[in-house]
Amino acid sequence: MGRRPCCSKEEGLNRGAWTAEEDRILTDYVKAHGEGRWANLPKRAGLKRCGKSCRLRWLNYLRPGIKRGNISPDEEELIMRLHKLLGNRWCLIAGRLPGRSDNEIKNYWNSFLSKRARKDDIPRRKPPELQRYSDRLEDRANLQPKQNVDTSGNLSSTDQPSPREEKPSMSLGAFWAAALKCSEGATDPEPRVSRQQDQHSTCFGITNKDTRPHPPIDGDILPKESENVEVANNGSAFKLLSCSHRKDDVAENTEEDPVMDFDIGDVCLSDLLDADLTGSSSSSSPPFSDPQPAISSEELMLQDWNLIIDSHQADNVWAPNHIVQYSSSSYIFDSPEVELLWER
DNA sequence: AAACCTATCAACCGCTCCTTG
């Protein structure tokens, strides 16, 4: 489909900084008619501005409750931690900081925190099994440089990108993001889940069979209840027992049950979590069922290595009743982050 | 005092996805 030229290229529109008068007109109009219909707003309100520009101005500066400047140390720390998990997904990060706009956080990051993050970055160490797997892939790629290595570690003879490469899988990284998105909906008294946020059917929760009090969680990040994933106390950690939702069920259950499974690319989260990773990569029972192309768990983890938080980071606080033991890894459902440990 | 450099941040831009007809 063709795209309309950007409205900012239209003749006769004001550009650059907004004047106080323009602000007043926009504020009055939105207060009277509500948000939305941005494309028509300038004409109706009598503003010589692009609709997108009006939307941006309203969301970033004029809407009620917006905070400007003076980002507190707490907010700064939260931004750092969320960015570590979510990357440059500013709208999601902003969603965790009431009154802050994605633009402000993005600017703050680019001008200050990115430098700090680089300075603080700890070199990340791959666990030995992943390092070996990574080396094997590299060796094979070197032997046959014109061949692609597909996501299952197999070689393909075509130069065309595989479908998976064309459309990247929802990664473990996205899984973390999904958990955060879910928490946002669950904690906000007036959930504002955007269409785009909703598109992956992203919600996830665990049943905490432990009866110990829920530890204080910043913003109470995860849903407190779930009927879908059972977690049992295993002494120092919790082992995932089951995950009842299949991706086929999600559509029907979405309405009444906010907790659901979701796809991680071609696989279901429950598949990933149910899979047995303790065996070698040549295990006779592949973790993910046909007809999906086999994707090894090693590969999945390798792909997402950069999103894994190193267990040596000093500020990690582990709450044993929020750990899901998964093979040699442990998923931690605690604090604003969902974290993954190796060989815990 | 002037020129230059750097940091900040508001705004722009292009792209993607969703909704609607």
Add this chain to the structure above:
DNA sequence: ACAAGGAGCGGTTGATAGGTT
């Protein structure tokens, strides 16, 4: 099923202020 329009996101740009030489 398809196309067009609406909306939102994230990267980038450019104006400006403040600091340094």
